[in-house]
Amino acid sequence: MRAEVGLMLGPSLGINYSPRSPPNAKVKERSVIHDCVSQFLNETEREREMLYIIGLGLGDEQDITLRGLEAVKKCDKVYVEAYTSLLSFGLSTHALEKLYGKPITVADREMVEEKADAILSHSLSSDVAFLVVGDPFGATTHTDLVVRAKKLGVNVKVVHNASVMNAIGICGLQLYRYGETISIPFFTQSWRPYSFYDKILNNRSLALHTLCLLDIRVKEPSLESLCRGRKQYEPPRYMTINTAIEQLLEVEQMRGGKAYNEDTCCVGLARLGSDDQKIVAGTMRQLRVVDFGAPLHCLVIVGKENMLELVVRKLDATRGICARAPIHDTVLHLSFMSVPCLMMLKYLTSNLLLNAKELIHVI
Amino acid sequence: MRAEVGLMLGPSLGINYSPRSPPNAKVKERSVIHDCVSQFLNETEREREMLYIIGLGLGDEQDITLRGLEAVKKCDKVYVEAYTSLLSFGLSTHALEKLYGKPITVADREMVEEKADAILSHSLSSDVAFLVVGDPFGATTHTDLVVRAKKLGVNVKVVHNASVMNAIGICGLQLYRYGETISIPFFTQSWRPYSFYDKILNNRSLALHTLCLLDIRVKEPSLESLCRGRKQYEPPRYMTINTAIEQLLEVEQMRGGKAYNEDTCCVGLARLGSDDQKIVAGTMRQLRVVDFGAPLHCLVIVGKENMLELVVRKLDATRGICARAPIHDTVLHLSFMSVPCLMMLKYLTSNLLLNAKELIHVI
The missing domain is CATH 3.30.950.10 (Tetrapyrrole methylase, C-terminal domain)
Structure with a gap:
C-alpha cells in the first residue's frame, strides 16, 4: 500500500477560493491544481528509484532493523552521515561494510551541505541509502535533504529507529x-x-x-x-x-x-x-x-521529585540519617539495573525506616 | 563491557552520613552496604540468565533490529505484550513465529498484571524475551515488570527501537x-x-x-x-x-x-x-x-505557525485568495512526501504570489 501524506486544502481537491478572487484567477488556479494532481498521480503510479533514509539506532551496526538492512542491500550506493552524529559511537564503516557487503561513503557536514545534489543525483537512476545514527527525524532532522530530493523528483522512504529522544x-x-x-x-x-x-x-x-x-x-x-x-x-x-x-x-x-x-x-x-x-x-x-x-x-x-524523596527527607529530619542521599523517583525506576539503589531501598525497609504504609506509596 | 547504571550515593561507596547519625547506626549501615556491594559484585561476575525486553518498532515484524532478533533467537520462551499495544497494527503472531522459528505467547493485560511472576520465573532458568511494540520505555514504560524481575534476581537487558515518541x-x-x-x-x-x-x-x-x-x-x-x-x-x-x-x-x-x-x-x-x-x-x-x-x-x-503561514495570511489579506489554506511550517516539512503541498508552493511562487525575498524566508 502507498503511504498517504497530504495537506487538507479544503473540502474540494484544492484551495478554498475566497469570494474576493476574480473569476479569471479562479480558472487559472483550477487549471494549475488539476495539472498538479495529474502529475502527482502519474508519479506515484510508476515505480521510481528510491532514496532510503535509514535510522541506524544508538549502539552499533546490529541496531539496524531488518527493514533497514533489506533496503541497504538493494541500494547501489550507500552513504552514512557523519555530520551530526558520530561514527566513533560504536560504529565503524568497516563493520557496516562487512555487514552490508558493499562499500560505504562517509558524508560529512561539507558533503551533506554542499554536495547534496551530487548525492541525490545518484538516486535518480538507482536506489540510494542515506544512513543516519539514531532516527532520521530524531534529535536532528534531515528535512532539508528530503526537500531537496523531492525537488529533484526523487522518491523518499524513511526507516525509523531508536533515538536519544x-x-x-x-x-x-x-x-x-x-x-x-x-x-x-x-x-x-x-x-x-x-x-x-x-x-x-x-x-x-x-x-x-x-x-x-x-x-x-x-x-x-x-x-x-x-x-x-x-x-x-x-x-x-x-x-x-x-x-x-x-x-x-x-x-x-x-x-x-x-x-x-x-x-x-x-x-x-x-x-x-x-x-x-x-x-x-x-x-x-x-x-x-x-x-x-x-x-x-x-x-x-529531573522535573519533580516524588514521594520517595519526600519520605527520605522526612527521615532525614526526624532520624538524622541519609541527609544527602538523592533518592527520588529516578532511584526507584533505575533500581532495576542499579543494585545499589535496590539495596538502599531494602536497607531502609529492613531497618523499618520506612513503614509498610509508606512503602506502598513508594512501590 | 558491562553497562554501568547507578546512583550517586556520595563520595564514598554508600550513603553520606549525616553528622547527626548515632555511631552504632553508622556501623550497622556500613555493614549492610558492604553486603550489598558484595552481592552486587557476585551477581554481575557470574553469567546469569537474561530477561530481554525488546522493542519491535512501529510497523511490522521487519522492524525488529538485528540485535533484537539475535536475542529472540537464543531465548527459550518468547512473550509478546498485547497489553498497551496492538497486534493488529501490522503485526501478527504468525508472522513473528515464522520469522523467529519458535512459538510465541501473547501476554495480555491480565497476564502482565497478574501473572508477571510466572513469566519471570522462566527467566530464572533460561533466557526469556518479552517483546513490546515500539520502544520498551516509549509511550508506555514497563518499569513495573523490570522492578519485579530485579526483585526475583533476574538480569534485564533492553533492546531499543523506534516509538511514536x-x-x-x-x-x-x-x-x-x-x-x-x-x-x-x-x-x-x-x-x-x-x-x-x-x-x-x-x-x-x-x-x-x-x-x-x-x-x-x-x-x-x-x-x-x-x-x-x-x-x-x-x-x-x-x-x-x-x-x-x-x-x-x-x-x-x-x-x-x-x-x-x-x-x-x-x-x-x-x-x-x-x-x-x-x-x-x-x-x-x-x-x-x-x-x-x-x-x-x-x-x-501545532504550537506555533511560522513565516509561511504569515506570508499566506498576508496574501489572503491583500489579494483575496488562499483564504483558508492552512499553510504553516508543517506544509513545508511535509512537502517531501506531499506532492500537493509542493505543488501548492510551486503554484504560489510561479504566480509570483511570493516574491524571491519571501521565498528565502520560507525555504
Missing part, C-alpha cells in the same frame, strides 16, 4: 513528563548563549523533566585557517556531562532565576544504548565530578 | 519543539476528565507542539460482567483522530481558556511507520472529517 526513557522518568528538549553549546570566551535557561525554567515550573543534548563539534574549521583561506579543522570535541553542569551552574549564577541549583537531581547518561552505557543519578554537585567516559553524553534535569 | 518527527515539526505529551481518554457519560487541557494550554503558551496519544481499550471487562462476577470483555476500541478532535473542542468550550479552536493547525497521523501510514495537516475543523482508516491514530497540535 525516546531511548532516554530507560532512565525511568516517563517520557510523558518531559518538557522542551534543550541543546547546550560549548561556551567560548566571547559566546556564552543562555537561551536554554528559560526553557529549563519553564519546564521546572511545570514540574517537567528536561533532556539536555550536549554539543558535538566535528570537523569544525578553525578560525585561524578560515582567515588564511585554507581549511584546517579543529580536533573533534564532545561535551561531557561535567562541562554541561559547569556551564549550567554558571548560567544560573548569571540569571538567578532559581531554575535549579547544585542540589537539583539529575541523571547523566553516557553511550546510551551501547553495551557499555553508563547511567548515574545524583545531584548536579555529585555528577559534576563523575567520570562518564567516552562520548556521547546527555543529561536529564 | 520519536517517529512523530516525520511530520516535520522538530522534536525539540514539543512540550509535554498528553493522553486523551475516551469520554463516557459520567467520566469526562479534562486534565490534559491545561497541558495543551501550557504548551501553546510556550509555542510548543503537543503530541496527543489517543485512547486504546483492549480487553476491557464490561461493567455489567463485573457486576455479575463473570468477566466478559468489551470489543476493542481505538480512538480516532475525529473523536479526539470532537472531545478537544468540547473541552475548549467548557474551559474557554482559548488554548485552541477549530482553526488551530494540527497534523493527524494514522498507522505511523507502516507502509500505509496516512499523515494529513489541516485545521481541527478540516481534520475532524478526514477518514484516517484503521488504528492507531495520533494527533499533533
Whole structure:
C-alpha cells in the first residue's frame, strides 16, 4: 500500500477560493491544481528509484532493523552521515561494510551541505541509502535533504529507529513528563548563549523533566585557517556531562532565576544504548565530578521529585540519617539495573525506616 | 563491557552520613552496604540468565533490529505484550513465529498484571524475551515488570527501537519543539476528565507542539460482567483522530481558556511507520472529517505557525485568495512526501504570489 501524506486544502481537491478572487484567477488556479494532481498521480503510479533514509539506532551496526538492512542491500550506493552524529559511537564503516557487503561513503557536514545534489543525483537512476545514527527525524532532522530530493523528483522512504529522544526513557522518568528538549553549546570566551535557561525554567515550573543534548563539534574549521583561506579543522570535541553542569551552574549564577541549583537531581547518561552505557543519578554537585567516559553524553534535569524523596527527607529530619542521599523517583525506576539503589531501598525497609504504609506509596 | 547504571550515593561507596547519625547506626549501615556491594559484585561476575525486553518498532515484524532478533533467537520462551499495544497494527503472531522459528505467547493485560511472576520465573532458568511494540520505555514504560524481575534476581537487558515518541518527527515539526505529551481518554457519560487541557494550554503558551496519544481499550471487562462476577470483555476500541478532535473542542468550550479552536493547525497521523501510514495537516475543523482508516491514530497540535503561514495570511489579506489554506511550517516539512503541498508552493511562487525575498524566508 502507498503511504498517504497530504495537506487538507479544503473540502474540494484544492484551495478554498475566497469570494474576493476574480473569476479569471479562479480558472487559472483550477487549471494549475488539476495539472498538479495529474502529475502527482502519474508519479506515484510508476515505480521510481528510491532514496532510503535509514535510522541506524544508538549502539552499533546490529541496531539496524531488518527493514533497514533489506533496503541497504538493494541500494547501489550507500552513504552514512557523519555530520551530526558520530561514527566513533560504536560504529565503524568497516563493520557496516562487512555487514552490508558493499562499500560505504562517509558524508560529512561539507558533503551533506554542499554536495547534496551530487548525492541525490545518484538516486535518480538507482536506489540510494542515506544512513543516519539514531532516527532520521530524531534529535536532528534531515528535512532539508528530503526537500531537496523531492525537488529533484526523487522518491523518499524513511526507516525509523531508536533515538536519544525516546531511548532516554530507560532512565525511568516517563517520557510523558518531559518538557522542551534543550541543546547546550560549548561556551567560548566571547559566546556564552543562555537561551536554554528559560526553557529549563519553564519546564521546572511545570514540574517537567528536561533532556539536555550536549554539543558535538566535528570537523569544525578553525578560525585561524578560515582567515588564511585554507581549511584546517579543529580536533573533534564532545561535551561531557561535567562541562554541561559547569556551564549550567554558571548560567544560573548569571540569571538567578532559581531554575535549579547544585542540589537539583539529575541523571547523566553516557553511550546510551551501547553495551557499555553508563547511567548515574545524583545531584548536579555529585555528577559534576563523575567520570562518564567516552562520548556521547546527555543529561536529564529531573522535573519533580516524588514521594520517595519526600519520605527520605522526612527521615532525614526526624532520624538524622541519609541527609544527602538523592533518592527520588529516578532511584526507584533505575533500581532495576542499579543494585545499589535496590539495596538502599531494602536497607531502609529492613531497618523499618520506612513503614509498610509508606512503602506502598513508594512501590 | 558491562553497562554501568547507578546512583550517586556520595563520595564514598554508600550513603553520606549525616553528622547527626548515632555511631552504632553508622556501623550497622556500613555493614549492610558492604553486603550489598558484595552481592552486587557476585551477581554481575557470574553469567546469569537474561530477561530481554525488546522493542519491535512501529510497523511490522521487519522492524525488529538485528540485535533484537539475535536475542529472540537464543531465548527459550518468547512473550509478546498485547497489553498497551496492538497486534493488529501490522503485526501478527504468525508472522513473528515464522520469522523467529519458535512459538510465541501473547501476554495480555491480565497476564502482565497478574501473572508477571510466572513469566519471570522462566527467566530464572533460561533466557526469556518479552517483546513490546515500539520502544520498551516509549509511550508506555514497563518499569513495573523490570522492578519485579530485579526483585526475583533476574538480569534485564533492553533492546531499543523506534516509538511514536520519536517517529512523530516525520511530520516535520522538530522534536525539540514539543512540550509535554498528553493522553486523551475516551469520554463516557459520567467520566469526562479534562486534565490534559491545561497541558495543551501550557504548551501553546510556550509555542510548543503537543503530541496527543489517543485512547486504546483492549480487553476491557464490561461493567455489567463485573457486576455479575463473570468477566466478559468489551470489543476493542481505538480512538480516532475525529473523536479526539470532537472531545478537544468540547473541552475548549467548557474551559474557554482559548488554548485552541477549530482553526488551530494540527497534523493527524494514522498507522505511523507502516507502509500505509496516512499523515494529513489541516485545521481541527478540516481534520475532524478526514477518514484516517484503521488504528492507531495520533494527533499533533501545532504550537506555533511560522513565516509561511504569515506570508499566506498576508496574501489572503491583500489579494483575496488562499483564504483558508492552512499553510504553516508543517506544509513545508511535509512537502517531501506531499506532492500537493509542493505543488501548492510551486503554484504560489510561479504566480509570483511570493516574491524571491519571501521565498528565502520560507525555504
